[in-house]
Amino acid sequence: MLHTYARRFAALILGAALALPFAAAAQSPAPPTTAPTGKVPDNPARGMQAEHSSATGSTAIPGWNNPPDWASVSERPQYASIPGRETNRLVQGAGREWRELHNGLITQAGGWLVVIVLAAITVFYLIKGTIKLKGAPTGRLIERFNAVERAAHWTMAICFVVLALTGIVMFFGKYIVLPWLGYAGFSWLTIVSKNLHNFVGPLFIFAIVVGFLIFVKDNFLHAIDWRWMAKFGGMFSSEEVPSGRFNGLEKLWFWGGLVLLGIAMAVTGLILDFPNWNQARDAMQLANVVHDIAAVLFICAGLGHIYMGTIGMQGAYRAMRDGYVDEEWAKEHHVLWYEEVKAGKRPEKIVGAQAQPAPGDD
Amino acid sequence: MARMKFICDAERCIECNGCTTACKSEHEVPWGVNRRRLVTVNDGLPGERSISVACMHCTDAPCMAVCPVDCFYRTEEQIVLHDKDLCIGCGYCYYACPFGAPQFPQAGAFGLRGKMDKCTYCAGGPEENFSAEEFRKYGRNRIAEGKLPACAEMCSTKALLAGDAPVIAKIYKTRVATRGKGEQLWGWAMAYKGSDKVSDNLGAGA
Numbered sequence: 001m002l003h004t005y006a007r008r009f010a011a012l013i014l015g016a017a018l019a020l021p022f023a024a025a026a027q028s029p030a031p032p033t034t035a036p037t038g039k040v041p042d043n044p045a046r047g048m049q050a051e052h053s054s055a056t057g058s059t060a061i062p063g064w065n066n067p068p069d070w071a072s073v074s075e076r077p078q079y080a081s082i083p084g085r086e087t088n089r090l091v092q093g094a095g096r097e098w099r100e101l102h103n104g105l106i107t108q109a110g111g112w113l114v115v116i117v118l119a120a121i122t123v124f125y126l127i128k129g130t131i132k133l134k135g136a137p138t139g140r141l142i143e144r145f146n147a148v149e150r151a152a153h154w155t156m157a158i159c160f161v162v163l164a165l166t167g168i169v170m171f172f173g174k175y176i177v178l179p180w181l182g183y184a185g186f187s188w189l190t191i192v193s194k195n196l197h198n199f200v201g202p203l204f205i206f207a208i209v210v211g212f213l214i215f216v217k218d219n220f221l222h223a224i225d226w227r228w229m230a231k232f233g234g235m236f237s238s239e240e241v242p243s244g245r246f247n248g249l250e251k252l253w254f255w256g257g258l259v260l261l262g263i264a265m266a267v268t269g270l271i272l273d274f275p276n277w278n279q280a281r282d283a284m285q286l287a288n289v290v291h292d293i294a295a296v297l298f299i300c301a302g303l304g305h306i307y308m309g310t311i312g313m314q315g316a317y318r319a320m321r322d323g324y325v326d327e328e329w330a331k332e333h334h335v336l337w338y339e340e341v342k343a344g345k346r347p348e349k350i351v352g353a354q355a356q357p358a359p360g361d362d
Numbered sequence: 363m364a365r366m367k368f369i370c371d372a373e374r375c376i377e378c379n380g381c382t383t384a385c386k387s388e389h390e391v392p393w394g395v396n397r398r399r400l401v402t403v404n405d406g407l408p409g410e411r412s413i414s415v416a417c418m419h420c421t422d423a424p425c426m427a428v429c430p431v432d433c434f435y436r437t438e439e440q441i442v443l444h445d446k447d448l449c450i451g452c453g454y455c456y457y458a459c460p461f462g463a464p465q466f467p468q469a470g471a472f473g474l475r476g477k478m479d480k481c482t483y484c485a486g487g488p489e490e491n492f493s494a495e496e497f498r499k500y501g502r503n504r505i506a507e508g509k510l511p512a513c514a515e516m517c518s519t520k521a522l523l524a525g526d527a528p529v530i531a532k533i534y535k536t537r538v539a540t541r542g543k544g545e546q547l548w549g550w551a552m553a554y555k556g557s558d559k560v561s562d563n564l565g566a567g568a
Contacts, residue, residue: 063408064408064409065408065409065547066408066409067372067373067409067411068403068404068409068411073403073404078401078402078403078404078405079401079402079403079405080399080400080401080402081379081400082379082382082396082399082400084394084396084399084465086462087396087399087401087462088401089401089462090401090403090413090415090461091460091461092459092460092462093460095424095457095458095459095460096424096458096460098457098458099424099427099428099458102428102454102458103427103428170430170450170452171430173430173431174429174430174431174432178431178432183431183432183433183445183448184447184448186431187431187433187447187448187449187450190430190431190450191450194450194451194452198472198474272453273472274472274473275453275466275473275475276468276472276473277473281456281457281462284453284457285457288454288457
């Protein structure tokens with residue numbers, strides 16, 4: 001079951017990537033592929049008696065009236081005079097695989113993965129607590145994110161949260177929301193979710209393209225990032241591994257989350273969002289499977305990012321809300337970046353304490 | 363209780379599209395939606411057959427299994443119906459259905475899917491029987507009138523059979539047993555066997 005999806009995966013990604021620039025051109029519906037196979041199906045006359053075929057007076061030309069082998073014709077496009085998408089497909093079997101993956105593995109494993117990640121974060125918080133500054137705040141502030149960076153971040157963040165919540169309603173809601181909300185209420189919620197999801201999705205794609213362009217310059221991987229990741233940045237020990245403006249995990253979130261999962265979500269999301277491009281069912285089934293798996297991974301990684309950016313680390317949330325961090329915070333968490341800023345090699349400015357309320361207080 | 367099914371006898375179907383037309387006419391189906399369609403296999407080639415396809419009212423219905431809002435239900439006659447008030451137009455039933463039965467009238471820009479529409483086996487929907495709302499959303503409720511689906515009733519060659527599964531299966535089995543298949547269906551011998559007026563030897567040697 002899975003290997004047929006694996007085989008089609010590469011073809012879909014390539015095809016979708018190539019097709020995107022021509023999306024506008026593809027708005028006009030393509031004619032259905034009704035090309036006859038041009039080949040008489042090899043069909044042994046089942047249950048036919050020899051004496052019948054050579055019946056006296058028969059004008060039958062042998063091989064000319066045998067019914068098709070239904071098992072083999074069902075998957076191939078045939079002829080249909082009814083206009084519409086894939087009306088000439090008698091039966092499609094891939095829907096069964098899609099159903100099994102969608103209802104089975106992805107819903108169950110994906111749902112439990114989100115629950116497990118939430119539980120792991122909770123356990124981590126209970127053991128480790130908020131990572132506080134070791135030294136006293138200096139009161140001198142460094143601009144960590146400028147207004148453009150913050151606007152880009154929060155556009156991505158709000159879109160992400162809306163997409164994740166509406167996606168969860170549509171994907172898991174049948175099991176976790178419907179039982180207590182009832183059919184009418186849940187249907188209303190899901191219709192709202194679907195429309196929000198469909199319209200916020202393209203906005204999110206725009207936001208991550210802008211986010212990529214803004215943040216890519218400080219996210220190139222260096223040798224220190226591998227050292228950082230090898231030690232998990234000191235998350236499980238007390239020593240902090242040196243890092244630049246962004247540490248190993250932040251770069252992993254950038255390349256793995258924003259770039260890789262972002263592309264996967266964007267390509268498959270566009271295939272699903274615009275049925276008027278006349279894409280076939282198997283493209284949409286495959287896109288849906290990839291979209292669901294990538295979404296679960298994105299949500300899990302996003303939970304980790306949200307945790308570290310809020311209650312996980314003192315001062316991190318204020319850095320993205322107000323744009324400033326204390327010098328002590330920079331020295332403890334991003335020492336290489338701090339040194340460059342001090343040396344005047346970076347655009348970020350150091351300002352006095354009076355400019356902003358002291359970050360790191362909450 | 364009955365288990366209502368369709369059988370299309372491909373040996374009888376003449377691709378007249380009468381079933382499609384009967385359905386559209388009976389239910390005033392929206393533009394662009396065809397609850398029933400004809401597929402011609404091996405078109406123009408030896409062994410060409412046509413077959414009429416619509417919702418097959420599956421016993422283990424994939425649409426029902428994948429619907430995120432659980433809008434499908436089964437009647438006492440085992441007919442698979444859905445509630446358009448609950449449907450969100452996500453298209454999952456269309457991905458899952460082997461027969462391409464669920465269809466979506468376009469509800470807005472970018473191909474936004476409207477409420478799903480499919481064959482109701484002429485059994486209406488969850489609205490009150492014979493109400494205007496039921497007709498507007500689902501079409502005529504012939505089952506409640508004690509009639510069979512319009513497509514099967516209309517079929518000129520009685521290729522399309524509708525009814526309780528054991529009953530129509532028996533009809534179909536009888537036909538298969540009586541007529542044979544393949545080469546046996548073709549030629550003078552089959553058409554005029556035993557006739558006094560046409561010589562059984564007319565086409566001999568072909």
